[in-house]
Amino acid sequence: MADTTLPPADAATKRASKKVEDAAAAVVAATEASAEAAKGRFSKAIDDAKASAETLKGEALEKSAAYKAKVADATADWVEEAKTYAGQAKEKGAQLAVEGKTKASDALSTLGKTISDNAGTIDEKLGVQYGDYARSAARSIQETAAKLEAKDLGELGEDVKGFVKNSPGIAIGIAAVAGYALAKMLSGSGSEE
Numbered sequence: 001m002a003d004t005t006l007p008p009a010d011a012a013t014k015r016a017s018k019k020v021e022d023a024a025a026a027v028v029a030a031t032e033a034s035a036e037a038a039k040g041r042f043s044k045a046i047d048d049a050k051a052s053a054e055t056l057k058g059e060a061l062e063k064s065a066a067y068k069a070k071v072a073d074a075t076a077d078w079v080e081e082a083k084t085y086a087g088q089a090k091e092k093g094a095q096l097a098v099e100g101k102t103k104a105s106d107a108l109s110t111l112g113k114t115i116s117d118n119a120g121t122i123d124e125k126l127g128v129q130y131g132d133y134a135r136s137a138a139r140s141i142q143e144t145a146a147k148l149e150a151k152d153l154g155e156l157g158e159d160v161k162g163f164v165k166n167s168p169g170i171a172i173g174i175a176a177v178a179g180y181a182l183a184k185m186l187s188g189s190g191s192e193e
Contacts, residue, residue, distance in 0.1 A: 097153050108145035112138045 116138035123131035151159070164171040 094153065101148060101153065101156065105145045105149040108141050108148065112141035112145060115141065 115134050119131045119134040119138065122134045148156070
């Protein structure tokens with residue numbers, strides 16, 4: 001068999017080639033290890049980011065729920081206050097309506113009594129026929145005052161609705177005269193001050 005020994009120059013080349021291969025393998029192994037380490041760090045960073053996002057989401061949901069509850073409580077308080085004020089306004093309105101009804105009834109009674117008291121004078125100055133008209137008008141006014149006093153506010157409201165429905169022209173005329181009289185009273189009281 002032949003001798004398999006290599007000349008020294010070829011052996012050095014072969015050893016150098018072997019060292020280069022070993023170095024290249026070491027670089028590849030180191031690069032793969034670095035790549036694996038980088039992948040691990042990257043995966044950990046993504047996992048950390050996901051966990052942070054979930055934490056922030058949870059905190060945002062908690063704060064949102066707290067603000068929502070706060071707003072709901074405030075809204076409930078406002079609604080309750082509005083109901084209270086509405087109830088007070090309704091009571092005050094009913095009280096003022098009763099006072100107005102009483103004043104109107106008293107005014108009609110006083111007017112009827114005044115007309116009745118002056119019926120004798122009308123008899124003397126204009127004649128008995130006109131005095132009888134005055135007495136009849138006084139009785140009608142006093143009866144109206146008694147009916148007004150006897151009715152409650154609900155019945156009066158229904159009567160007014162029926163009157164307006166049956167006689168809209170007269171109702172508008174009465175409203176216009178009342179508005180004019182009210183405006184005169186208010187403008188007169190403003191000029192006195």
